Amino acid sequence: MxxxxxxxxxxxxxxxxxxxxxxxxxxxxxxxxxxxxxxxFTPSGPTAGAPPSYDAHAALQADARQFSFPIREPSLPEGWRANSGGRDSVDGVPLSRVGYLSPSGAYMAVLQSGAPEERLVPKVNTSLVPRGPEDVDGVHWVAYEGDEGAEPLWVTRLGNAVTVGVTGAGDTDAFRTVARAVQAATPLPR
Structure with missing residues (x-):
């Protein structure tokens, strides 16, 4: 045992x-x-860091050289700064996107594409529907709104060559400021 x-x-x-x-x-x-x-360990919670910076001028110049439609660089008022950007496509047509932060911190984006409005809008958000017209210094923009949480979108066609969209979290004044800056800008040289 x-x-x-x-x-x-x-x-x-x-x-x-x-x-x-x-x-x-x-x-x-x-x-x-x-x-x-x-x-x-931060008992008071995270602190807000500096937003990233983005060289919108260089990016838009590169887009102007590469894309077949005119690209504009908006000259926004003091306090606005570019913080992001990139390229995409709308059914095979190039799309240029540059994001800006307003002085209050609201994010706004400028979209430029050779695609028509009816193809650009669903690319941004499929839930968007027309809300009505907006007149900015004599230029006709169509304002779109969507479901809860969807950012508004303003769209116009400039020079019958480029569709421009402005979207973001800003108020109506921010949309008007960005729209005014884009439509006043001359196309960058190719």
């Missing part, structure tokens, strides 16, 4: 053995994460 197993030490006779096994490992992980700078 085999000999009975020796008695388990008192420390390992209940559920505390798992705690005492894991506690040193967790403590080592916390110390390493703190030392290596992989985590931080």
């Amino acid at each position: 085999p000999a009975p197993r020796p008695a388990k030490p008192r420390l390992f006779q209940d559920g505390r053995d798992m705690f005492w096994s894991m506690a040193p490992l967790v403590l080592v992980c916390i110390v390493l994460a703190g030392v290596l700078g992989m985590c931080s």
Whole structure:
């Protein structure tokens, strides 16, 4: 007959053995994460960092050289700054997008494409429907609105060559400011 197993030490006779096994490992992980700078603790919450900057001038010049439709660089008032941009396409037709931050921090984007309005609008948001016309210094814009949470979109055709859209989280004054700046800009040289 085999000999009975020796008695388990008192420390390992209940559920505390798992705690005492894991506690040193967790403590080592916390110390390493703190030392290596992989985590931080801010009781008051995160702080707002500086928004990214974007060279809209260089991007729009490159778009003007590459795209077959005229590209405009809006000259926005003091306090506005470009923070993002990129290219996309609308059913194979190129689309240029540059995002701006207003002085109040509202994001606004300028879209420029050779695609017609009826193809550009669903590219932005399929839930958008026409709300009505907007007149900005004699230029006719069509304002679109969508479902709850959808950003409005204003669209016009400039020079019968480029469809311009303005969208974002700004108020009507922000839309008018951006629309006015785009329509006043002359096309960049190819």
